[in-house]
Amino acid sequence: MGGPAAGREPSEGPGRGEACGGRGGAEYGSAVVSALTSPGAEHKTLELVAERGPAPDELDPLFGGLVADLAGSLDAALDEDNMPLDDEPPSVRDDLAAVRPD
Incomplete structure (x- = not known):
């Protein structure tokens, strides 16, 4: 089994599936770590996709191609608007209220 894919556009939609390549868990x-420390990855949601191939030398260009999430939104930039907050279970709403400043 190979490692994550290097910045390809999967069928889910543009800007999704950007990742790194390689052979296993170390690449994930x-x-x-790159996503947590790269300014280009701030407020961006990505999905790691396993594929065979070498890891890219730089991940910042991949993060730069992602669509930024909207400030204050509970959803990622390309998520479908299919679950109103009022329809979430009470436990989810309570958890969100505990961590979101409003």
């Missing part, structure tokens, strides 16, 4: 960990 590297991608997560």
Whole structure:
């Protein structure tokens, strides 16, 4: 089994599935650390996709191609608007209220 894919556009929609390439868990960990420390990845949602192939040398260009999430939104930029907050279970609404400043 190969590692995550290197910045390809999957069928789910543009800007999704950007990731790193390689051979296993270390590459996933590297991608997560890069996402947490790269200014280009701020407020962006990505999905790691496993594929065979070498890891890219730089992940910042991949993060730069992603659509930024809207400030204050509970959903990622390309998520469908299919679950109003009022329809979420009470436990989900309580958890969100505990962490969101309003």
